[in-house]
Amino acid sequence: MRLAPSIASLVLASVACAQDPVVQFGSASPVGSNQPTRISTIGTPRIGDSSFTLQLDCAQPNSNAFLLLSSNHDSFTVQGLEFLIELGPDAVCLGPIPVDADGVAEYALPIDPNDSLLGTQLVAQWVSQNADSPSGLEATRAVRVTVGQPEFRAVLATRVEVQLRDSSGVLDTASIAPLTEGLASSGSSLAVRADGRVAVVGLSRAMVSSELRWIAVGDSELTEVGTTEVEVNAVQIAFHPVTGNLFTYSGLAGLGPTPFTVREFDGDPDSPTFMSEIDSIAVLGGLGQRMDISPSGDRLIVSSGFSFQVIDTEPGSPTEGQVLLTRELGALRAFAAVSPAGDTFFGLPPFSTDIEETDIETGLLISSTPLSDGLSIAGSLCRTPAGEIAAVRIPSTELAFFEPFACGDAEVVTTLPAANGFGSQSGVSFSLDGSTVFGVAGPDLVEIDRASGVSSSTPTGLVDLVTGIAVR
Numbered sequence: 001m002r003l004a005p006s007i008a009s010l011v012l013a014s015v016a017c018a019q020d021p022v023v024q025f026g027s028a029s030p031v032g033s034n035q036p037t038r039i040s041t042i043g044t045p046r047i048g049d050s051s052f053t054l055q056l057d058c059a060q061p062n063s064n065a066f067l068l069l070s071s072n073h074d075s076f077t078v079q080g081l082e083f084l085i086e087l088g089p090d091a092v093c094l095g096p097i098p099v100d101a102d103g104v105a106e107y108a109l110p111i112d113p114n115d116s117l118l119g120t121q122l123v124a125q126w127v128s129q130n131a132d133s134p135s136g137l138e139a140t141r142a143v144r145v146t147v148g149q150p151e152f153r154a155v156l157a158t159r160v161e162v163q164l165r166d167s168s169g170v171l172d173t174a175s176i177a178p179l180t181e182g183l184a185s186s187g188s189s190l191a192v193r194a195d196g197r198v199a200v201v202g203l204s205r206a207m208v209s210s211e212l213r214w215i216a217v218g219d220s221e222l223t224e225v226g227t228t229e230v231e232v233n234a235v236q237i238a239f240h241p242v243t244g245n246l247f248t249y250s251g252l253a254g255l256g257p258t259p260f261t262v263r264e265f266d267g268d269p270d271s272p273t274f275m276s277e278i279d280s281i282a283v284l285g286g287l288g289q290r291m292d293i294s295p296s297g298d299r300l301i302v303s304s305g306f307s308f309q310v311i312d313t314e315p316g317s318p319t320e321g322q323v324l325l326t327r328e329l330g331a332l333r334a335f336a337a338v339s340p341a342g343d344t345f346f347g348l349p350p351f352s353t354d355i356e357e358t359d360i361e362t363g364l365l366i367s368s369t370p371l372s373d374g375l376s377i378a379g380s381l382c383r384t385p386a387g388e389i390a391a392v393r394i395p396s397t398e399l400a401f402f403e404p405f406a407c408g409d410a411e412v413v414t415t416l417p418a419a420n421g422f423g424s425q426s427g428v429s430f431s432l433d434g435s436t437v438f439g440v441a442g443p444d445l446v447e448i449d450r451a452s453g454v455s456s457s458t459p460t461g462l463v464d465l466v467t468g469i470a471v472r
Helices: none
Strands: 022-025 038-042 053-057 064-070 073-078 081-085 092-098 105-108 121-129 137-146 154-158 162-165 187-192 198-205 208-217 222-230 235-239 246-251 258-265 277-285 290-293 299-303 307-312 323-328 335-338 344-347 354-359 365-370 378-383 389-394 398-402 411-413 436-441 444-449 455-459 466-471
Touching (some): 038 121, 038 137, 053 064, 081 121, 081 137, 187 235, 187 466, 198 246, 258 299, 277 307, 277 323, 436 466
Antiparallel strands (some): 053 105, 064 092, 073 081, 121 137, 187 198, 198 208, 208 222, 235 246, 246 258, 307 323, 335 344, 344 354, 398 411, 436 444, 444 455
């Protein structure tokens, strides 16, 4: 049996982010460093982007660094350093690369204007000299990069249609209606592959079987290519960051533990059968279902108001597709996002002021950190490209960013379009450098600059509730 994924959600306005083309994972090492080194990207991993660059920050000034590159991730530790790339015939170590007086190093990786590169993946990690480290070296987190389309696109989903918009937020093509004619939907969810080639809408109908709609995303058009029926009325969907396969988490929502099913679909858009189902696995569900995948793609977490389960989703693992752990929950913790290291998950409980962090291996609550004095009726959590957790809270409509390892120092953006409930149903998405936040407030597509907090709005003309947004 195989299994694997990423996310977006639906029940009780629980929304998580789809997997981004740039995502950080793992932890800097050695553990306990006063100022860990950081990896970041300049430019965008798009076909034809000659400016794309990998950057190192906070390194020891006037030292040397090495850039590790591979097509996949791994995890092994040597003298306190955790290496996060897979050693193999395609692994490369570049360097030494000089670190300047400000502790910064850069390495340019221009992307050719070649369509065959679409979907290509690269895992990168910096290792640099540090005289204070026991090994004389220190390492950053890793970053996974997926090469996408040459142009920026925003995909929006409602309960009745999907829209494709250009970088100005303007409608780029005629919208499509993903509902079977004559049937009303009680909700929908959206997932878009990291390379932007395929979008999937999960349609949920009260007390009626639900369905998945497969949509091919072109340069300026959306083409519906297939439908898969799901025999229940709560659907969440997510793409695996490594394989591109789709995972669904579906079952009959209720007030008690009920059987749910996690399904895996072939993620190859060029396959003759296009997204055919590979396998399924039974799990425990119930009220407030959610799921997320670790940024490295090795664990899928499915959670409800009563339990959470950990499923092995690492490609090629001996236990791939198996439930590794089941824990009962004493209270609804509103699971929403797995930490970059993949060892904890975060929740935004309803009617609370706190962000809660839970240990995946033990199921124990690690911390509870207040974001503000106002109660949150609902909200959403997701990861930024840099690995921070972003929280949107309702009705106070507060957008906060925090490092998973120091969430008490949350950076809060307060200049949000509160009256329209920014991100209340759709969640938020980000530019690839994480500097711009995209969300929907009422009928408008809203962009917020993180540095200034200034927002701008583009009318969408949508008359129905936006339930999903993805920027690619």
